[in-house]
Amino acid sequence: MTSGVRKVLVTGSGGLIAGALVRGLGDRYDFTGQDIGPPNYPSVPTTVGDLSDMDGVRKAFDGIDAVVHLGADSRQDAPWGSVLPNNLIATRNVFEACRDAGVKRVVYASSNHAVGMHELDEPYSRIRVGDYARLDPETVPQIDHTVQIRPDGQYGISKAFGEATGAYYAENFGLQVACLRIGTVNRANRPMDVRQLATWCSHRDIVQLIRLCLEHEPLGFDIFYGVSDNTWRFWDIDHARDVLGYAPEDNGEDYRSSI
Numbered sequence: 358m359t360s361g362v363r364k365v366l367v368t369g370s371g372g373l374i375a376g377a378l379v380r381g382l383g384d385r386y387d388f389t390g391q392d393i394g395p396p397n398y399p400s401v402p403t404t405v406g407d408l409s410d411m412d413g414v415r416k417a418f419d420g421i422d423a424v425v426h427l428g429a430d431s432r433q434d435a436p437w438g439s440v441l442p443n444n445l446i447a448t449r450n451v452f453e454a455c456r457d458a459g460v461k462r463v464v465y466a467s468s469n470h471a472v473g474m475h476e477l478d479e480p481y482s483r484i485r486v487g488d489y490a491r492l493d494p495e496t497v498p499q500i501d502h503t504v505q506i507r508p509d510g511q512y513g514i515s516k517a518f519g520e521a522t523g524a525y526y527a528e529n530f531g532l533q534v535a536c537l538r539i540g541t542v543n544r545a546n547r548p549m550d551v552r553q554l555a556t557w558c559s560h561r562d563i564v565q566l567i568r569l570c571l572e573h574e575p576l577g578f579d580i581f582y583g584v585s586d587n588t589w590r591f592w593d594i595d596h597a598r599d600v601l602g603y604a605p606e607d608n609g610e611d612y613r614s615s616i
């Protein structure tokens with residue numbers, strides 16, 4: 358391991374992606390957890406508390422090499438009353454706690470919804486409903502990490518806020534920050550509808566991507582899409598391939614007959 362990352366705090370450690378992470382990389386890192394709810398994984402020592410309350414969670418960051426910040430209201434249609442404490446205030450607190458505790462690196466769970474309005478433009482608006490007429494998946498222009506921020510709701514706004522907060526802490530305090538605009542990671546671990554044939558990210562692919570973000574040297578501030586190598590994907594993975602060596606193993610197309 359080149360980065361020396363060993364002690365990793367996972368916020369939102371009771372959630373879906375945290376579970377995949379702990380199962381996939383439990384032998385590689387000393388995980389600790391932090392969640393507002395009760396611990397789901399007995400092997401991971403967990404601080405129970407609300408990330409929007411800095412005093413209640415600050416100690417969890419002491420002695421940590423890197424944080425995987427997953428804790429949030431993860432519903433795309435989450436109302437502002439929940440987004441404000443659980444996504445905005447919580448995320449600012451995580452970055453501030455990292456600065457205060459001397460944590461070197463944060464992998465931040467952003468979302469495709471930070472740029473979700475792009476998906477309503479052609480040809481993505483057709484791909485998401487399975488209208489592939491006159492389209493060649495090899496030549497569909499990919500939505501990449503340089504596109505304009507175009508959130509599609511309060512949740513998407515909160516993820517854009519998180520990316521901006523990460524950029525601020527990277528530039529001003531030298532924190533290393535990787536933002537992952539995650540597509541669709543679900544419990545079934547396969548696409549469940551036509552849109553997800555394009556947006557799905559398998560458990561092992563998101564785990565690989567998080568591992569690469571934890572260990573890649575050098576890292577300043579960067580943005581990557583968390584999506585498998587789906588035939589009809591419209592989010593770029595070339596940047597993650599080039600910078601991190603991301604080599605996704607799955608393709609949603611393999612599940613077309615089952616949706």
Ligand SMILES: NC(=O)c1ccc[n+]([C@@H]2O[C@H](COP(=O)([O-])OP(=O)(O)OC[C@H]3O[C@@H](n4cnc5c(N)ncnc54)[C@H](O)[C@@H]3O)[C@@H](O)[C@H]2O)c1
Nearest residue numbers: 369371372373374393408427428429431466468539541542
């Ligand atoms: N699963 C996906 O497809 C997907 C896609 C894009 C982005 N993301 C992001 O990835 C992260 C993890 O997603 P997930 O699917 O595992 O979500 P999840 O809902 O399963 O887990 C989120 C966890 O965060 C915890 N949490 C919420 N508010 C908290 C607070 N104030 N303090 C402490 N803990 C709090 C919850 O209790 C929960 O255990 C989220 O930030 C989500 O927005 C997920």
